[in-house]
Amino acid sequence: MSHTLGIRQAQKQKTRQALLDAALGLLEEQSLSSLGLREVTRAVGVAPTAFYRHFRSIPDLGVALVEEALGSLHPMIRTTVTAADNSEERIARAIELIAGHVDAFPAHVRFIARERHGGVQPVRDAIRDQLARFAEEVKDELAKDRESAGWSEDDLLMLAHLYVDQMLITASLFLEAMEDTEEDRERVVQVASRQMRLISIGRHHWLD
Amino acid sequence: MSHTLGIRQAQKQKTRQALLDAALGLLEEQSLSSLGLREVTRAVGVAPTAFYRHFRSIPDLGVALVEEALGSLHPMIRTTVTAADNSEERIARAIELIAGHVDAFPAHVRFIARERHGGVQPVRDAIRDQLARFAEEVKDELAKDRESAGWSEDDLLMLAHLYVDQMLITASLFLEAMEDTEEDRERVVQVASRQMRLISIGRHHWLD
DNA sequence: TGTACATCAGTGAACGCGCGTTCACTGATGTAC
DNA sequence: TGTACATCAGTGAACGCGCGTTCACTGATGTAC
Numbered sequence A, B: 001m002s003h004t005l006g007i008r009q010a011q012k013q014k015t016r017q018a019l020l021d022a023a024l025g026l027l028e029e030q031s032l033s034s035l036g037l038r039e040v041t042r043a044v045g046v047a048p049t050a051f052y053r054h055f056r057s058i059p060d061l062g063v064a065l066v067e068e069a070l071g072s073l074h075p076m077i078r079t080t081v082t083a084a085d086n087s088e089e090r091i092a093r094a095i096e097l098i099a100g101h102v103d104a105f106p107a108h109v110r111f112i113a114r115e116r117h118g119g120v121q122p123v124r125d126a127i128r129d130q131l132a133r134f135a136e137e138v139k140d141e142l143a144k145d146r147e148s149a150g151w152s153e154d155d156l157l158m159l160a161h162l163y164v165d166q167m168l169i170t171a172s173l174f175l176e177a178m179e180d181t182e183e184d185r186e187r188v189v190q191v192a193s194r195q196m197r198l199i200s201i202g203r204h205h206w207l208d
Numbered sequence C, D: 001t002g003t004a005c006a007t008c009a010g011t012g013a014a015c016g017c018g019c020g021t022t023c024a025c026t027g028a029t030g031t032a033c
Helices: A007-026 A037-044 A048-053 A058-083 A088-104 A106-115 A121-144 A153-179 A182-204 B007-026 B037-044 B048-053 B058-083 B088-104 B106-115 B121-144 B153-176 B182-204
Strands: none
Touching (some): A007 A048, A007 A058, A007 A106, A037 A048, A037 A058, A058 A088, A058 A121, A058 A153, A088 A106, A088 A153, A088 A182, A106 A121, A106 A153, A121 A153, A153 A182, A153 B153, A153 B182, A182 B153, A182 B182, B007 B037, B007 B048, B007 B058, B037 B058, B058 B088, B058 B106, B058 B121, B058 B153, B088 B106, B088 B153, B088 B182, B106 B121, B106 B153, B121 B153
């Protein structure tokens, strides 16, 4: 016998997820700071008051969206970093991974890029904390690489932040290029690859 | 005899500037996408309708703010890049320049960081265009350096974008650290310096 | 310098509208026996 | 299995409020003669 949720709880989760999805969709064209509670419930098709059964406020919903969005970025960043040393093929694969992630979760990527410096402080804080945790993980991943021999903890963390920021910049470029021609997208690939390569070269000669 | 504006035009410019200043102040705690016209006129002390004598809409005011804010960033980026080769002292000086600029124009820096990926498209477009122009200038500046011998135009532009992005990231870190202790600020200086150094090293060995 | 008219930055009343939040409610689901 | 009661996700009416925009206006500044 599988342990299923009660009908009530299952329905509640479904509505909650619908609110999150609707909000994410509406945030394609505006910032969280101007998103309205009624706007979200209207998009879902529930009464405005139903919102309060799930979230205290829009900023509260925003924080929940951070968890969801960075949950999806998590494996992407991890895999990308593992792939990102200075060999050409591995850099190319890392860039492809980022491009694929942006294609799969464009709204998540947009949300993080937009709200990272956005107008709602609890959300900014949540993103900052999650990205710091990512950087820590990336640091641990980098530490395993034999190229990291002789590196201090501080330097590894510095490099980890550089990689995380670079990935977000690249993801953001792919997002902007989503409706462009294949040629424009290729140009993004070229620039991102070269920037990643330059960082890899810097990493390689760091201890010279 | 100096050519002064008429009293009428001078007063109009003064009000216009007051609207821009008030908007910038209000944007410390929210995004442009949620900024209200009445909010801005209230802060200035004029009737809501006076707004229309100066701007069509809030996004229109936002575009004007981009010009103003990036006008102030312009000399900073230029000087920083000129200073940013791989010698330790020059990197330190570049970081100091960025820190000084953030101290002098925190609201401008915050506005650009926030609205670069914000919810108002015309403003995003204006920022993207201006940053692309900056990158072109930085490229021209880099081209003059003897270390750029043998570099392709594409590679120089790639490096220019990397520098511009890195400067914005650093500026944004200083902004977040503005109310922190001196120790926290020093940590930002350390990380930013090392990242800049790593990029410089990558640049130095690019043609190996 | 003075006068008569034109310009136009800023005003203030009025409008319709959507907002966030409160409250008592309903009725399906859950639970105790 | 059936019954009686409790829970609670979602409802719908109502509220006061601030919003963006329109319009005809005022009165200081500018201009022509």
